[in-house]
Structures are given as structure tokens and as C-alpha cells.
Amino acid sequence: MAIDELAAGFAVIVDNLDYLLWGNYPDEALGGIALTLLMSLAAIxxxxxxxxxxxxxxxxxxxxxxxxxxxxxxxxRAIPILMLIFWTYFLLPVLFKVDIPATFTVIMAxxxxxGAYIANxxxxxxxxxxQEQWQAAYSLGFKRSQIIGYIILPQALKMMMPSIVNQWVSLIKDSSLAYIVSVAEFTFLATQINNSTMIYPTEIFLFVLMVYVIICWSLDFMVNRLNKSKAIKSN
Incomplete structure (x- = not known):
């Protein structure tokens, strides 16, 4: 019986897979996993x-x-990201006197x-x-902007790349908070399907979990492969 229920739950996912992938596009705005990926990429x-x-x-x-x-x-860094999404969603249109899409406000939040975490x-x-590298570069006649751009910053980014990638992964996961302002991203659409059926939450949200794990793991894998290929070429 449990196996039959599980199969029926995943059948609901298969039946609604197109909707989960890109929403009602092209009849309506892009949504689902495709919108989650685009929002995450833009935010990154x-x-x-x-x-x-x-x-x-x-x-x-x-x-x-x-x-x-x-x-x-x-x-x-201190403010809850959910509050920042609310603030950008309600304040940006007031400040700029224009109708700003909810997707844009979420990306900015x-x-x-x-950016605050990556800055640190x-x-x-x-x-x-x-400091010897700074002093050596100054003695060779480099300007400060050249020292930062050609010597210091590339080393710093390489050194801190694991921390930066961790923040990128957090941004992907936090994109699910866009549901709070009714952005039709992946989690929002999955919740809609769950609310319409009311009997397959385990299967639906297990699928959501699997998709986020695959996306985050793929990003980490690609960055690691890129770093390894650069290291091989430099040697």
C-alpha cells in the first residue's frame, strides 16, 4: 500500500513536470525551476x-x-533575508515611483x-x-589599482573561492524565499501542486529537495573542476 501511494505521488510530479520546469511559459511569464536558476544566476x-x-x-x-x-x-549581514525581500518589494516602487517586478526585488535582496558576505x-x-608583495609592487612602479587588479585580488579570490562558492550555494537555496512575494519560482509552484492535491506532500517536497541538491552540487562540482583545470594548466 505504501509503495502504491509513493508511486501515485511521483506520478503527480510526472504529470506536472512541465509546470514545475518552467511554469505556464510561454503563455505567461517564466516560472518553476527555470526561473529559480535565472534568479540564482543573476543574484550570484x-x-x-x-x-x-x-x-x-x-x-x-x-x-x-x-x-x-x-x-x-x-x-x-544581520538582517533576516526575508525582511529584506519585504523591504525591497514594498520600498523600491515607492522610492523610484515605478512598478518594479517582484522577481527583480528578490534578486536585489x-x-x-x-554581496555583504562575499565582501568580507x-x-x-x-x-x-x-605586505611584502604590496611593497615589491610599489617599488616596481605599479599603481595601487594595478597592484590590486593584477596581483592581490586574483590571489585573494583564489584563496577565498570555497567561501565564495558556499555563499553562491546559499543564494540558490535562499531564492526559494521568493514565494513570500508570490514569485512563481520552483518552490512556489511545488506548493501550489501540493495544495491542489493535499495528499502527496512527502513525494512533492522530496522532489523539491532532490532538485535543490542537484543544482547546488552541480555548481560546486563545476567550480572545483574549473579550479583543478586551471591548476593543471598553471603547472
């Missing part, structure tokens, strides 16, 4: 850019500018929080580089 790219820029800022800024940056990053990772990597 934007958060990495923010993190690198602010991480450099933590390293080179002094005085009140650095204090302000530290306070801002500390605030973003994820990017801001992710970049900063930790940069200050771990010995």
Missing part, C-alpha cells in the same frame, strides 16, 4: 560584483568612509545580502596577502 553575478567592489573598499578605505561601509555591510571574504583574502 550581482552579489559577486558588489562583494568584490566593497571588499576592495574595506581594504583601501580609511576614516569615516570605511566605518560607513562596515556598518552597511554589518547591517545587511539576495544580491545585497550575498574578499577582504579576508586580501589582507592575508603578505
Amino acid at each position: 553575478v550581482v552579489s559577486t560584483i558588489i562583494g568584490i567592489i566593497t571588499g576592495i573598499g574595506l581594504t583601501i578605505l580609511t576614516g569615516w568612509k570605511r566605518h560607513l561601509l562596515v556598518i552597511t555591510l554589518g547591517f545587511l 539576495l544580491a545585497l545580502v550575498g 571574504a574578499v577582504y579576508a583574502g586580501m589582507i592575508a596577502i603578505s
Whole structure:
């Protein structure tokens, strides 16, 4: 009996697989797993850019500018991401006087929080580089921007890549919080299917779990393979 129920539960997933993959696209906006991947990718790219820029800022800024940056990053790290999604969803349209898509507000909330964590990772990597390298580069006539761009930052990113990848994985998982503002991403659609059937929650959310594990593992695997291939080429 249990096996029959399990089979029936997974049959519901198969019957709704297209809906889980991309929602009602192309009749409506893209949704499902495809939207989750796009939101995660956008948040990863934007958060990495923010993190690198602010991480450099933590390293080179002094005085009140650095204090302000530290306070801002500390605030973003401390606030629950669910609250930040709410704030961006309700405040951005008010501030800019335009109708901003909920998907965009979620991406920005994820990017801001992710960028704050990546900034601290970049900063930790940069200050771990010995001062002798800075001094040697200055003695060779390099400008500070050249030293950071060509010498310090590449080493820092390589050193802190495991920490940065962990943050990327967190962003993928946190993208599921978009359901709170009715963004039709994967978890939201899976919840809709569960609410319509009401008898297969175990099978449906086990499938959700498996998909997130595969996505996160694939990202980690690709980054590790890329790092290994670079290491082989450098040797």
C-alpha cells in the first residue's frame, strides 16, 4: 500500500513536470525551476560584483568612509533575508515611483545580502596577502589599482573561492524565499501542486529537495573542476 501511494505521488510530479520546469511559459511569464536558476544566476553575478567592489573598499578605505561601509555591510549581514525581500518589494516602487517586478526585488535582496558576505571574504583574502608583495609592487612602479587588479585580488579570490562558492550555494537555496512575494519560482509552484492535491506532500517536497541538491552540487562540482583545470594548466 505504501509503495502504491509513493508511486501515485511521483506520478503527480510526472504529470506536472512541465509546470514545475518552467511554469505556464510561454503563455505567461517564466516560472518553476527555470526561473529559480535565472534568479540564482543573476543574484550570484550581482552579489559577486558588489562583494568584490566593497571588499576592495574595506581594504583601501580609511576614516569615516570605511566605518560607513562596515556598518552597511554589518547591517545587511544581520538582517533576516526575508525582511529584506519585504523591504525591497514594498520600498523600491515607492522610492523610484515605478512598478518594479517582484522577481527583480528578490534578486536585489539576495544580491545585497550575498554581496555583504562575499565582501568580507574578499577582504579576508586580501589582507592575508603578505605586505611584502604590496611593497615589491610599489617599488616596481605599479599603481595601487594595478597592484590590486593584477596581483592581490586574483590571489585573494583564489584563496577565498570555497567561501565564495558556499555563499553562491546559499543564494540558490535562499531564492526559494521568493514565494513570500508570490514569485512563481520552483518552490512556489511545488506548493501550489501540493495544495491542489493535499495528499502527496512527502513525494512533492522530496522532489523539491532532490532538485535543490542537484543544482547546488552541480555548481560546486563545476567550480572545483574549473579550479583543478586551471591548476593543471598553471603547472
